[in-house]
Every structure is written in C-alpha cells, then in structure tokens.
Amino acid sequence: MAKNTYLPAPDHGAKTGVLAYLLTTAAVLLLMMVAGLLMRLEQAQMISIGANGFYQLMTVHGAGMVGIAGIAGAAIMWHFLNQYAALSVRVLVGNLALFVIGVAMVLGSVFVGNFHGAWTFLFPLPGNSLGLWSREAAAWFMGGMLVIGTGFLLLQLDIARAIIAGYGGFARALGWPQLFGRDDGQAPPPTVVASTMVTIVNLIALVVGASILAMMLVNLYHPEFAIDPLLAKAMIYFFGHVFINATIYMAVIAVYEILPRYTRRPWKSNKVFLASWTCSTLMVMFIFPHHLLMDFGFPKWMLVMGHVIGYLNTVPILAVTGYGALMIVFRSGIRWDMGSRLLFLSMFGWAAGAMPAFIDGTIRVNYVMHNTLWVPGHFHTYLLLGLVSMVFGFMYYLGKPARQARDPFIDRAAFWAYLVGSLGFVLAFLYAGKESVARRYAEHLPQWVPYDRVASYFAVLIIAATLVFVARFIGHLAHAGGHHTRATVPFGAVVA
Amino acid sequence: MLQQIVWALSLALMMFVGFGWAYALLKSGRREEDYTPLQKRAYRIRTRLFWLLVALFGTPMVLTLIDLPYDAVRPAIGAGSVQEIRATGYMWRWELSADRIEARRPVEFRVTSGDVNHGFGIYDPDMKIVAQVQAMPGITNTLRHTFDREGVYKIMCLEYCGLAHHNMVAEFTVGTRS
Ligand code: HEM
Numbered sequence: 222m223a224k225n226t227y228l229p230a231p232d233h234g235a236k237t238g239v240l241a242y243l244l245t246t247a248a249v250l251l252l253m254m255v256a257g258l259l260m261r262l263e264q265a266q267m268i269s270i271g272a273n274g275f276y277q278l279m280t281v282h283g284a285g286m287v288g289i290a291g292i293a294g295a296a297i298m299w300h301f302l303n304q305y306a307a308l309s310v311r312v313l314v315g316n317l318a319l320f321v322i323g324v325a326m327v328l329g330s331v332f333v334g335n336f337h338g339a340w341t342f343l344f345p346l347p348g349n350s351l352g353l354w355s356r357e358a359a360a361w362f363m364g365g366m367l368v369i370g371t372g373f374l375l376l377q378l379d380i381a382r383a384i385i386a387g388y389g390g391f392a393r394a395l396g397w398p399q400l401f402g403r404d405d406g407q408a409p410p411p412t413v414v415a416s417t418m419v420t421i422v423n424l425i426a427l428v429v430g431a432s433i434l435a436m437m438l439v440n441l442y443h444p445e446f447a448i449d450p451l452l453a454k455a456m457i458y459f460f461g462h463v464f465i466n467a468t469i470y471m472a473v474i475a476v477y478e479i480l481p482r483y484t485r486r487p488w489k490s491n492k493v494f495l496a497s498w499t500c501s502t503l504m505v506m507f508i509f510p511h512h513l514l515m516d517f518g519f520p521k522w523m524l525v526m527g528h529v530i531g532y533l534n535t536v537p538i539l540a541v542t543g544y545g546a547l548m549i550v551f552r553s554g555i556r557w558d559m560g561s562r563l564l565f566l567s568m569f570g571w572a573a574g575a576m577p578a579f580i581d582g583t584i585r586v587n588y589v590m591h592n593t594l595w596v597p598g599h600f601h602t603y604l605l606l607g608l609v610s611m612v613f614g615f616m617y618y619l620g621k622p623a624r625q626a627r628d629p630f631i632d633r634a635a636f637w638a639y640l641v642g643s644l645g646f647v648l649a650f651l652y653a654g655k656e657s658v659a660r661r662y663a664e665h666l667p668q669w670v671p672y673d674r675v676a677s678y679f680a681v682l683i684i685a686a687t688l689v690f691v692a693r694f695i696g697h698l699a700h701a702g703g704h705h706t707r708a709t710v711p712f713g714a715v716v717a
Numbered sequence: 718m719l720q721q722i723v724w725a726l727s728l729a730l731m732m733f734v735g736f737g738w739a740y741a742l743l744k745s746g747r748r749e750e751d752y753t754p755l756q757k758r759a760y761r762i763r764t765r766l767f768w769l770l771v772a773l774f775g776t777p778m779v780l781t782l783i784d785l786p787y788d789a790v791r792p793a794i795g796a797g798s799v800q801e802i803r804a805t806g807y808m809w810r811w812e813l814s815a816d817r818i819e820a821r822r823p824v825e826f827r828v829t830s831g832d833v834n835h836g837f838g839i840y841d842p843d844m845k846i847v848a849q850v851q852a853m854p855g856i857t858n859t860l861r862h863t864f865d866r867e868g869v870y871k872i873m874c875l876e877y878c879g880l881a882h883h884n885m886v887a888e889f890t891v892g893t894r895s
Pocket residue numbers: 253254255256257258260261279280282283284286287290339340341597601604605608609659660661662680683684
C-alpha cells in the first residue's frame with residue numbers, strides 16, 4: 222500500500238525572511254497580550270486608565286492581534302509552501318515592510334491622534350467621534366489598515382502566481398481532478414491544498430476590505446459620497462471574518478507538515494480531505510452573515526444561510542482535521558516534546574473553540590448573546606489555544622537544536638501554565654457571556670467584576686508562559702535556519 | 718433560561734472534544750507499525766461520528782429556525798393591541814417614546830439611530846439579556862417582544878459607539894395598567 226507509507230521529509234531551516242516574521246510575531250504578540258491584560262485589569266478595577274485609554278488599547282489590541290495572526294500564519298504557509306512552489310523572497314519581505322509601516326500609522330493614529338473607533342472601524346463611527354479624534358486621525362488609522370492589507374494582497378498574489386505556475390491552476394491545486402474523478406493518489410499535498418484555499422478567500426476578502434476602506438476614506442473628506450451603513454458593515458465583516466479565519470487555515474499547515482514527521486505517518490490529501498477543504502473554501506466566505514444576525518433588515522435568507530453554515534462548518538474541523546490529528550497520534554509512539562505537544566494542543570483549541578462559536582451562530586441564541594463576552598470567549602479559545610499554539614509549536618520545531626534534544630523543565634512548566642491560563646481565561650469570558658456581560662465595556666457593573674479579576678490572574682499566567690516560549694525561540698534562533706534533523710526520523714534510524 | 722442551556726451545552730461539547738484528545742494522547746505511546754488497519758478502523762468510526770454529528774447538530778439547527786426573532790415572521794403574542802415604542806440611539810443616550818410598558822401585551826420597538834451604530838439590548842430586572850436588535854442610522858428595525866415579568870428593565874448599548882458606550886443606559890418599567 223504505497224498510499225500509506227510515510228516518506229521521511231527533510232526538516233528545512235527557515236529563511237531569514239521567515240525568521241523576521243516570527244520575531245515580529247513574538248514581539249507584537251507579547252505587547253498585545255500585555256495590552257489585553259491591562260484591559261482586563263481595568264475592567265477588574267485593579268488599575269485605572271480610564272475609558273479613553275481602555276478603548277485605545279482595545280483598538281490597538283484588536284488591530285494588532287488580527288494583523289500579527291496574519292503575519293504568523295503567512296510565515297508558516299510561506300515556509301512550507303516554498304518547498305513545493307518557488308515563492309518570491311522580495312515580496313515576502315515587502316509585505317513585512319508594509320506591515321511595519323501600517324502598524325506605525327495605526328499606532329500614531331491611536332496614541333497621538335486619540336483614535337479609538339475599534340479595529341472593525343464600523344461606518345460611520347470613524348468619521349463621527351463627537352470631537353474626540355480628528356478626521357486626520359481616522360484617516361491615518363484606515364490608511365494604515367489599507368497599507369497592511371495591500372502588503373498581504375501582494376503576498377497572496379505572489380503565492381497565487383506560484384501555485385498556478387506549479388500546479389496549473391487553482392482547481393488542480395485544490396485537487397479537484399482527484400476529488401471529482403478517480404483518486405490516483407496524485408493530489409497536491411495538504412500544504413498546497415490549504416494554501417490555495419487561503420489564497421482564494423484572502424484575495425477576495427482583501428479586495429473587499431480595501432474597497433470599503435477606500436470608500437470610507439473618500440467619505441471622510443467628501444461626506445456627499447454617501448455609504449449605506451448596512452452595506453459597509455457587511456463588507457467589513459466579510460473581510461474581517463475571512464481574514465482572521467484564514468490565519469488559522471494557514472497556521473494549520475504546521476500541523477499537517479510537522480506531526481507526520483514526529484509520528485512517521487503520512488497525512489495525505491485523500492478524497493475526504495479534498496472535499497473538506499473545498500467545502501471550507503466556500504463556507505468561510507458565505508458564513509459572514511452570522512455577524513449580522515441582529516440586523517433585522519439584512520436579507521433573511523442570508524441570515525438563515527449564516528446560521529446553517531455555522532453548523533456545517535464544524536464538520537470539516539471536527540471530523541476531518543481534528544480527527545485526523547487524533548488518528549495520526551494514536552498508537553504512533555510519537556516523541557512528545559514542546560513542538561509536538563503544542564501542535565497537538567492547537568488542534569484541540571481549534572476544535573473546542575468551534576463549539577461555543579457555532580452555538581452563538583444560532584439565530585435564537587445570538588438574540589440573547591450577541592456582543593456579550595461570549596464572543597471574545599469563543600474566538601480567544603481558537604486563537605489562543607489554536608492559532609497561537611500552532612505558531613509556538615512551529616517556533617519550537619524550528620529552534621530545536623537536534624532530534625534528541627530534550628526540553629528543559631521550565632519549558633514544560635510553561636506549556637502547562639499556558640494551557641491552564643488559556644482555559645481559565647477563555648472560560649471566564651464565556652461564563653461572563655452567559656451572565657449577559659456586554660463586550661467592549663471599559664467599565665463593568667459591580668456584579669461582573671469578579672469574573673474580570675479571575676480572568677486577569679489567568680492572563681498573567683498566559684503571559685508568563687509566552688515569555689518562556691519567546692525567550693527560548695530567541696535563544697535558539699541560531700538553530701532555526703539550519704537544515705538539520707529536528708523531528709524527522711531518517712531511514713534506517715533506530716527510534717529511541 | 719437559554720444562556721444556561723448554551724453554557725452547559727458548550728462545556729459538554731468542549732469536554733467531549735477534550736476526551737477525544739486525552740484518549741489519543743494516552744494511547745500514543747506504544748507504536749503500531751502498520752498504519753493501514755488502524756486507518757481503516759478509524760475511518761469506520763469516523764463515518765459513525767459523522768452521522769452522530771448530523772443528528773446531534775442537525776436537529777437543533779433546524780428546530781431553532783422555527784422561532785426566529787425577526788419582526789416579519791414573529792407573531793404578536795399576548796392579549797390586547799400592540800404597544801408601539803420608538804427608540805432612537807444617540808452618542809451616548811437613548812430616546813424612548815414611552816418608559817412604561819404593560820405586561821403581557823405585545824410590544825413593538827421601532828429602533829433606529831441618530832448618528833452611529835448602537836445595539837439595543839434589553840436587560841431584565843436580573844440584568845440578563847432577553848432581547849436585542851441593532852440600532853443603525855437610516856434603518857428602522859422592528860423588535861417584537863411580550864414582557865411577562867414585571868419590574869424595571871434596562872436598555873444597554875450592545876454595539877461599540879465610542880467613549881461613553883458603556884454608559885449608554887436607559888430604563889423602562891413593565892407593570893400592570895395604572
Ligand atoms: C494574554 C492574552 C490575551 C488577553 C489578556 C486578551 C484580552 C482581551 C480583552 C480584555 C479584550 C476585550 C474584551 C471586551 O470586549 O471587553 C480582547 C479583545 C480581542 N482580542 Fe484579545 N487577549 C489576548 C490574546 C489575544 C490573541 C492571541 C488574539 C488574536 C490572535 C486576540 C484578539 C482579540 C480581538 C480580535 C479582540 C476584539 C477587539 C474588539 O472587540 O475590538 N487576543 N482581548
């Protein structure tokens with residue numbers, strides 16, 4: 222059975238560009254986590270930075286985290302896809318440069334211009350602040366987002382070019398000949414399939430996002446250029462939902478690539494795998510109306526579609542990708558180290574986070590839980606335990622000095638601190654959501670404060686663990702570029 | 718209360734997922750060299766899991782579509798004529814055309830905004846959300862609700878609208894006709 226044999230794949234070191242992405246990720250992630258902690262402490266009434274400061278932090282935390290999730294996901298996708306299709310290093314670096322410029326514009330807008338219209342910049346709030354920030358501050362924020370989006374658009378265009386050149390088009394790269402015809406076992410590897418899905422949805426989302434940003438920038442200076450707020454909201458959430466979801470579809474490539482190396486088992490693109498990725502391509506785009514369930518004026522059929530796709534979307538996550546991770550690990554004799562542990566955990570985080578998510582996408586539930594802390598509760602679950610675990614798992618894998626290297630005690634302790642901290646932190650959000658605590662409130666009612674306190678302690682634990690992860694990655698940076706064996710067991714090697 | 722069910726259900730499902738991971742983790746040590754029979758067995762279990770998901774998730778997916786909160790499909794429940802209340806959000810206050818509502822008589826809130834997006838969230842006397850709708854400039858959303866329970870209700874803003882978003886609170890009283 223050739224289909225089931227695992228062929229050892231070499232462990233490539235990361236290019237300098239990818240390492241620059243990861244270092245940026247580590248720095249921004251830590252800073253934004255501290256911003257998050259400050260927000261939680263403010264709600265917990267343990268510090269007092271005031272509502273203005275809270276909403277500034279909220280704007281920066283939202284934009285910064287979404288952006289850095291994109292950078293981290295792109296680093297993983299680029300690193301592995303580059304082993305199948307020739308990608309441009311210049312475009313990779315160009316995107317990072319534009320990201321840094323965009324972030325500087327956003328930071329200037331928020332901390333100099335006092336912009337605090339939230340990362341979702343819902344029309345018409347940016348241009349309508351009751352004098353708290355200027356038109357220029359709003360323009361710098363939206364301009365910054367536009368610059369960041371342009372960088373990602375260029376990166377995705379280069380990836381699209383490479384995929385089309387290497388695989389003869391998106392349909393082939395998604396494995397449609399094998400999906401709809403006979404499975405000859407020649408479907409592109411999971412990395413290519415996933416990258417293609419991400420590229421298709423991101424190209425569309427980024428164009429939609431850039432369009433609404435451009436429209437709002439024009440409207441800022443020429444209000445007679447009117448924008449329908451409902452259309453603006455639909456466009457913003459289409460862009461925002463697809464972009465943040467695409468980050469985890471990029472990062473999961475680390476799991477597809479690295480777990481087989483640890484377990485010496487293949488993760489192949491079979492029919493079920495291909496079907497699930499084709500379905501995800503469509504679903505991730507058509508699910509966005511679940512952000513508008515409380516806009517009764519939105520076409521009802523689209524709202525019902527959002528409700529239904531929310532349920533369907535859990536099937537590929539649970540039954541294909543999550544289940545696939547369990548299969549490959551079960552009775553595999555896997556070597557558990559920080560890399561494999563974090564990657565295994567990440568699949569739990571993704572699957573678990575999907576549960577409160579699809580339930581909230583139920584129209585009847587959304588009616589009493591929309592815009593409560595339930596929402597940050599579910600997305601921090603799959604971002605902290607899912608996406609961020611994938612990213613640190615990837616960093617540990619890259620930084621591993623040798624296959625036999627053992628992890629120091631402090632790293633293993635940090636793993637458990639991260640797990641416990643994240644679980645506690647997200648459960649505090651979810652519980653508060655159940656108690657009807659509104660999201661995005663700088664000040665909480667007295668009866669809500671205890672949850673905020675508990676969450677703050679767990680957040681400290683997360684940050685402490687993250688410090689260890691980051692310090693280890695920086696300490697091992699010299700190994701991250703080398704082409705030595707990390708997880709792969711070479712042919713004929715005796716497995717300890 | 719719906720929130721309680723949702724919380725219990727989410728916890729149960731997340732724990733169910735957690736058990737799956739814990740099981741694979743505990744059984745990860747001893748290696749079975751031949752992956753093929755393992756895979757065959759796992760795929761059979763997956764087919765069953767798939768149908769379990771279809772039944773477990775599909776049923777509530779369909780059933781919860783029966784009672785949608787949307788104005789057009791939601792009949793007025795309760796006795797007597799509809800009480801109409803106009804509600805407009807402004808940065809950062811609510812304007813209500815009335816602040817007394819009769820219990821067990823259907824209410825129609827006509828909700829809109831005078832400036833940016835707001836969220837019209839109705840909190841019951843225990844400070845639990847019972848209904849909500851978006852308040853958007855240029856659009857009037859109709860929210861139908863019948864209050865069974867008497868007491869003081871609060872309206873809190875549920876869409877971020879700037880500096881005093883969290884202070885955008887109003888009150889109304891549900892009681893019997895005075
Ligand atoms: C230690 C880790 C973290 C802490 C303490 C934290 C804290 C917070 C807090 C307090 C909020 C505002 C909640 C509210 O509405 O009242 C928030 C919102 C948010 N967080 Fe985090 N967070 C963390 C990690 C992350 C990560 C890793 C991501 C993404 C990769 C993320 C993305 C977001 C986003 C997108 C929002 C929404 C902002 C908005 O409502 O405008 N967070 N976070």
